[in-house]
Amino acid sequence: MKGTVALVRLALRRDRVMIPVWLAVFISLAASSAAATASLYPTVGSRVLAAEAFNHSQALVALYGHIYDPTSLGEIAMLKASGTGAIFVAIFAIITMVRHTRAEEETGRLELVGSTVVGRLAPLTAALLIAIGASLVLAVLTGASLVAAGLPPAGSFAFGFSWAAIGIAFAGIAAFCAQLTRAARAATGSAIAVLGVVYVLRAVGDTASPGGPRWLTWLSPIGWSQQVRSFAENRWWVLLITLGFAIVMVAVTYLVATRRDLGAGLVPDRPGPAQGGRTLRSVMGLSWRLHRASLLAWAIGFVLLGLVFGGIASNVSGFLDSQQARDMFTKLGGAKGITDAFLAAELGFVATAAAAFGIQATMRLRSEENGQRAESLLATGTGRVRWASSHIAAAILGTAVLAVGTGLAAGVAHASQVHDASRVGALVGAAVAYLPAVWVLIAITVAGYGFRPRAAMAGWIALAAFVLLAQFGPLLELPQWVMDLSPFAHVPKLPGAEFSWLPLALLTAVAAGTTAVGLAALRRRDIPA
Amino acid sequence: MIEASGLVKNFGQTRALDGLDLRVNDGEVHGFLGPNGAGKTTTIRILLGLLRADGGKASIFGRDPWTDAVELHRRLAYVPGEVTLWPSLTGGEIIDLLARLRGGLNPTRRAELLDRFDLDPTKKARAYSKGNRQKVGLIAALASDVELYLLDEPTAGLDPLMEATFRDVVRELVSLGRTVLLSSHILSEVEALCDRVSIVRLGRTVETGTLSDLQHLTRTSVVAETERPIGDLSQIPGIHDVEVNKTHLSCQVDTTQLDALLRRLTEAGVRTLTTRPPTLEELFLRHYGDALEER
Numbered sequence: 001m002k003g004t005v006a007l008v009r010l011a012l013r014r015d016r017v018m019i020p021v022w023l024a025v026f027i028s029l030a031a032s033s034a035a036a037t038a039s040l041y042p043t044v045g046s047r048v049l050a051a052e053a054f055n056h057s058q059a060l061v062a063l064y065g066h067i068y069d070p071t072s073l074g075e076i077a078m079l080k081a082s083g084t085g086a087i088f089v090a091i092f093a094i095i096t097m098v099r100h101t102r103a104e105e106e107t108g109r110l111e112l113v114g115s116t117v118v119g120r121l122a123p124l125t126a127a128l129l130i131a132i133g134a135s136l137v138l139a140v141l142t143g144a145s146l147v148a149a150g151l152p153p154a155g156s157f158a159f160g161f162s163w164a165a166i167g168i169a170f171a172g173i174a175a176f177c178a179q180l181t182r183a184a185r186a187a188t189g190s191a192i193a194v195l196g197v198v199y200v201l202r203a204v205g206d207t208a209s210p211g212g213p214r215w216l217t218w219l220s221p222i223g224w225s226q227q228v229r230s231f232a233e234n235r236w237w238v239l240l241i242t243l244g245f246a247i248v249m250v251a252v253t254y255l256v257a258t259r260r261d262l263g264a265g266l267v268p269d270r271p272g273p274a275q276g277g278r279t280l281r282s283v284m285g286l287s288w289r290l291h292r293a294s295l296l297a298w299a300i301g302f303v304l305l306g307l308v309f310g311g312i313a314s315n316v317s318g319f320l321d322s323q324q325a326r327d328m329f330t331k332l333g334g335a336k337g338i339t340d341a342f343l344a345a346e347l348g349f350v351a352t353a354a355a356a357f358g359i360q361a362t363m364r365l366r367s368e369e370n371g372q373r374a375e376s377l378l379a380t381g382t383g384r385v386r387w388a389s390s391h392i393a394a395a396i397l398g399t400a401v402l403a404v405g406t407g408l409a410a411g412v413a414h415a416s417q418v419h420d421a422s423r424v425g426a427l428v429g430a431a432v433a434y435l436p437a438v439w440v441l442i443a444i445t446v447a448g449y450g451f452r453p454r455a456a457m458a459g460w461i462a463l464a465a466f467v468l469l470a471q472f473g474p475l476l477e478l479p480q481w482v483m484d485l486s487p488f489a490h491v492p493k494l495p496g497a498e499f500s501w502l503p504l505a506l507l508t509a510v511a512a513g514t515t516a517v518g519l520a521a522l523r524r525r526d527i528p529a
Numbered sequence: 530m531i532e533a534s535g536l537v538k539n540f541g542q543t544r545a546l547d548g549l550d551l552r553v554n555d556g557e558v559h560g561f562l563g564p565n566g567a568g569k570t571t572t573i574r575i576l577l578g579l580l581r582a583d584g585g586k587a588s589i590f591g592r593d594p595w596t597d598a599v600e601l602h603r604r605l606a607y608v609p610g611e612v613t614l615w616p617s618l619t620g621g622e623i624i625d626l627l628a629r630l631r632g633g634l635n636p637t638r639r640a641e642l643l644d645r646f647d648l649d650p651t652k653k654a655r656a657y658s659k660g661n662r663q664k665v666g667l668i669a670a671l672a673s674d675v676e677l678y679l680l681d682e683p684t685a686g687l688d689p690l691m692e693a694t695f696r697d698v699v700r701e702l703v704s705l706g707r708t709v710l711l712s713s714h715i716l717s718e719v720e721a722l723c724d725r726v727s728i729v730r731l732g733r734t735v736e737t738g739t740l741s742d743l744q745h746l747t748r749t750s751v752v753a754e755t756e757r758p759i760g761d762l763s764q765i766p767g768i769h770d771v772e773v774n775k776t777h778l779s780c781q782v783d784t785t786q787l788d789a790l791l792r793r794l795t796e797a798g799v800r801t802l803t804t805r806p807p808t809l810e811e812l813f814l815r816h817y818g819d820a821l822e823e824r
Contacts, residue, residue, distance in 0.1 A: 106616065106655060182655050183616060271651035272618070276625025280618075286626060290615065372613045376666070379577050379607035379679075380630035383599045526580045 003118030007126035011100050019134050022092050025464070026138055026163070027145050030081050034149035036475035037077035044071050051076060058312055062203040065226045074146070074155045074231030082162065082230075086222050087199065089138070089163050090170040093131050094191040097174035100127035103184035111262060124257055128171055128250065135167030155231035162225040165242035169221035170195065172249030179256045181265040189297060196301060198222055221245065283382050287390035291361055295398045298357050302350065302402045306409030309346040310427065313339050313410075314417045340496030343410065343427065351434035351488065352467055354402045355441040359459040361395035362445040366453045369528055378527060385519050388446070392515065395442045400435060407431030423495075430494035436507035437487035441466075443514035450518030452529055530555050530590065530677060530708050531576060537584030538571055538732075545571045547732035548585065553710050553725075558703055560723030561712040568732040569712040570610055573681050576710075577607060589677065603632045605677040610685060610712075612666035614654035620665045621650030627669040639672040645694050659686035671698055678702065678709045684718060696722055717806065748781045749804050751790065756798030765789050776800075 012019075041047045051070035054060050064083030067075050101124055104110040110123055143160030147153050174191040181187065198220035205217030206226075217223035221242060228238045256266060279285035365388055368374045377387055411427035445459030466486035473483045483489050487510070490503040531553035538546040546568045553559040563569050574580040575587055578598030587594055589601050614623050621643075628634030643650055646664045657665065663686045670678060684692045699709055699722055713719050719726055720740065727737040736743060748769065758775045762768055767783035768790060776797075782790050787804075794802070 108659075182653075269653050269656050271649075272622065272653055274619065274621040274650040276622040276629065280622055280626040281629055283630065286615075289618065293617075372609060372611060373615060375574075375579060375609055376607075376612070376627060377630065378579060378598075379602055379605075379609075380627060381599055381603040381632055382630050524581075528579075 001119045001122050001125055003113075003116070003122045004125045004129070007113070007118065007122055008129050011126055011130050015096070015099075015130070019096070019130075023134065023138055023141065026085065026089065026092075027141050029085060030078065030142050030159075031145040031149045032472055032475075033081055034074070034077045034146050034151055036472065038073060038150060040475070041073065041076060047071060047073060047076055054079075058207050062207050062308065062312070065202065065206055068229045069232035072155070072231045074151045074159070077151070078146075078159055078231065082159065082226055086163065086166045086225060087195065089135075089166045090195050090222075091192065093135065093167040093170040094174040094177075094188060094195070096131045096134065097127050097171050098178055098184050098187045098191070100130060101175065102178035102182075102187045105262065106182060106184045120262075121254060121257060124175060124253065128175060131171035131174075132168050135164040135171070138167065139164035152231065154234050158228055158230035158234040158236060161236075161239055162228040162230055165225050165228075165239050166221055168246045169224075169242050169249075172246040172253070173221075175253045176249055176256070179253060179260065179266055181267050182269060183265075185294075189294075193297075202226065283377060283387050283390040284393065286377075287394045290364065291391075291394040291398060294361070295357075295394075295401065298398075298402060299405050302354070302406040303409040305346075305350065306406035306411075307413045309343070310410030310413030311417065313343050313346075313414050341493075343414070344430065344493040344496055346410070347406075347427075347430050347434065347494070348470075348488065348491075350406050350431065351403070351438055351491070352463070354399045354406075354434070355438045355463055357402060358395040358399040358438055358442040359445050359463060361398055362392060362442050362449070362459065363456055364391050364394075365446075365449050366456045369453050372528065374527060384522055384527070388449075388519060388522055392442065392446055395445075396439060399438045399442070400432075403431040403435050403438070404428060426495045429499075433494050433499070433504060434488070434491050436504045436511060437491050439511035440487040440507055440514070443511040443518070446518035447514045447521070448518070450521030451525070531559075531588075531710060532591075533572065533576070533585065533587040535585035536572060536575060536582050536587060538568075538575065538580060539583050545732055546575075546582070546585075549729060549732055550734045550737070551727055552737070553708060556703065556706050556708055557724040558699060558709045558711060558722050560719035560726035561710055561729070562714070562716065562719050562726055563712075563729035564714055567714075567729045569714075569729060570681055571732075572729075573607070573679055573710070573712060576679065577602070604675055605679060606631060606670035606673045606675045607679045608663075608666045608670045608681060608683045610681040612662045614657070614662055614665060616653065616655035618654055619651055620648060620654060620657065620661070623654060623665055624650065624669040624672065628673050631673050631675065633674075634669075634672045635674055638674075639668065642668045642672050642698070645698070646691060660688065660691065663687055664691070667695065671702070676707060678707060680709065681712045682714065683711070684713075684715075692718070748783055749787060749806055750781055751778065751787075752801075752803045753778045753794055754800040754802075755794060756800055759793065759797050762790070762793065765793065 041050060048070040051067040054076075055067055055070075064079050067079065069075055104113070104123065113123065139157070139160035141160070142163055143153075143157035146156035146159060170191065173194050174187065177191040177194070178184075178187040180190060199222055201216045201220040202223040205214050205220070205223060208214045208216070217227065224238055224241050224245075228235050260266065279288055365374075368377075368391075374387065378384060407428035407430060408424065410431070411424035414427060415421050415423040441459055441463055444462045445456050448455035448458030466488055469478070469483060469486045470488060487507050490507060492499050492503070531551060533549065533551040536546045536549040536551075537544070549568060549572055551561070551572065561569055561572070571580065575582050576589055576594050578594040578596075578601070581595055590604060592601060594601060614620075618626070624639065625634070628639070646668060648661060648664045648668065652661075654662070654665070663683070667680075667683055670680070684695055687695060696718075699711070702709060709722075711719065711722060723740065725737070725739050726743055728735050728743075755776045755778070759773055759778055762771055762773065762778075762780070765782075765786060767786035769781040769783075771780040772778070778794070780790075
């Protein structure tokens with residue numbers, strides 16, 4: 001363990017922007033939801049009505065969890081934060097862990113560090129200290145910001161620590177996943193797969209009927225966090241389950257880590273083909289090889305999501321029997337029919353996630369350049385534009401696959417419920433209608449990258465800004481022109497809303513033009529820049 | 530084949546190239562020699578059209594490397610100094626991919642090189658050592674039938690046996706009339722392979738010529754202890770930096786005059802003798818005056 005302190009310092013130096021930005025986003029998300037919800041449900045009566053409507057909707061319970069105390073303002077306010085916010089806390093912990101363990105090992109930098117006066121377990125220990133420390137800081141700051149927003153202190157800090165518990169649990173899970181294979185991507189991927197599984201466990205457990213498998217919730221770190229029931233009973237003891245789980249995960253990880261070689265994984269590498277197959281004839285083929293595994297994983301997730309929300313959509317209206325509940329739901333969706341509003345809202349969420357895939361795929365340009373692999377390709381008969389297009393095509397076609405796949409899955413599930421086959425086409429069309437907006441984000445990434453590799457971050461920044469606009473714009477009553485900055489604001493809210501070609505054609509044109517600017521800039525600059 | 534004159538390249542405040550000249554003739558192995566940070570890689574990247582020069586002129590096959598990059602690349606093969614690969618692809622897949630993008634490779638040659646370099650092409654790239662990664666880059670380039678090979682410190686990470694194999698392969702290419710630009714900071718490697726050499730320092734070409742033109746660079750350091758006093762060595766031509774203290778000698782001698790010096794030493798009865806080729810850094814320090822500046 002010798003050298004841990006120095007490694008912690010090094011990691012903090014490397015993450016001096018990343019960690020504060022993540023934490024700031026989480027804290028402002030929590031505090032602004034708290035402040036905004038207070039004005040939305042000023043009376044106890046309005047909260048009870050909304051909470052009961054909510055608890056009666058299987059779909060919402062599956063997505064976010066239960067409301068345990070209908071009178072509590074804190075619970076309603078923190079619903080999204082504890083349901084979907086938890087996912088992002090987990091992803092933050094996973095990224096931080098893998099970045100400082102397996103990713104360092106894969107690039108060989110850890111070898112350099114390992115040859116100095118640094119113990120074998122020091123890098124792992126340092127990464128755990130960073131991830132757990134950041135989670136605890138998140139807990140305290142979130143609690144304080146919720147108190148400042150006017151929520152009761154006990155619940156505020158219970159909520160903060162329930163978030164931290166997810167971060168700590170997933171730091172342990174990611175630490176273990178990082179031991180499995182040589183590849184950092186595989187470590188991140190397997191930890192995120194675990195996240196998906198435990199999210200589903202909680203969703204199934206929470207929506208199970210009495211006598212059903214409700215205990216499934218208790219197998220999920222996300223379930224444990226929600227079972228703290230902050231702002232209701234504040235059951236602090238539940239946090240001990242997470243603590244115990246994290247201790248076991250970390251102990252197992254240390255055991256594995258001391259028994260393996262530097263650079264090796266628990267799962268041995270299998271030999272591959274000795275010759276390049278048919279796909280590896282062009283950069284397009286290479287791009288397919290590089291993106292296919294990640295696209296497949298995303299596609300499976302999206303199809304499952306489509307099946308779930310397509311399957312429950314027709315039940316949604318039945319659960320909403322009061323006017324108050326209907327109002328709440330149209331606020332979330334924005335169109336007429338409640339089923340349609342639900343489907344449109346879910347598809348909007350899917351489009352945002354698809355944009356994340358598109359940006360990530362486009363960012364591959366940057367990592368290929370920084371890893372000097374682009375140089376090898378560009379020194380062959382492959383031009384810059386052709387090379388860049390191979391990854392942009394992966395992003396554009398990949399997002400199209402995700403949209404069609406989700407629309408199809410949701411459509412089939414929904415159509416079989418309402419016995420109306422035309423709903424399949426309607427939902428595929430609704431999902432596809434989001435593509436031009438998604439492509440605008442890919443184009444922003446390309447444009448940034450064209451000028452400078454670092455500027456490719458513009459894609460993520462734009463996505464974050466558009467999501468915040470959509471989430472908080474209406475609550476903050478921002479002027480319409482600000483809301484219109486987001487490409488997603490121009491997509492017709494299908495199914496339900498009126499369809500029109502014009503905005504989609506314009507968004508496509510904007511995406512094409514922005515991409516062209518990025519490619520033109522790329523042709524003019526140095527590589528590596 | 531390659532013609533560059535007065536190349537200038539700035540990276541922000543630092544000047545990487547400061548009027549560099551380079552001329553590589555058809556069918557020669559040209560050594561591109563200089564210490565780390567001298568501007569060798571920057572020059573090669575300009576020749577590949579990856580970087581745009583801020584000043585000066587460069588041409589390959591008589592064409593502009595920036596505007597005609599893609600067409601030129603079909604006629605050359607490049608091995609970067611640090612070969613980085615796609616971790617999820619096997620070595621064999623990467624060799625085929627790179628060679629195909631360049632316009633195809635010779636399968637018999639590929640098999641032969643895999644064998645000679647002793648590389649397992651079924652391993653995933655992430656499992657390769659630095660030396661093996663380097664071999665993947667080398668085989669992909671050397672198995673291509675092209676006119677010009679640009680090799681940027683290609684033997685970094687190879688063991689001595691593989692270095693010898695590399696030298697054999699380069700000699701074979703030259704016998705076929707191919708042209709090679711070999712960048713290196715190792716003098717002996719350049720001596721073993723190159724017809725002509727350009728030496729760069731701080732972004733400028735400081736010497737260029739055939740190896741015999743640069744004979745004065747290939748001095749040997751000699752340290753010896755003798756039984757009897759050595760006496761005056763000043764009649765021997767080509768001896769430099771002599772320090773004699775009765776029976777103790779330390780000096781630099783031109784390789785051509787090594788024999789004459791050794792005769793004198795044996796006359797005096799050699800007790801101990803150490804000789805070693807000077808490092809490139811020593812040569813630079815001695816020949817080009819001022820200390821290597823911090824850059």
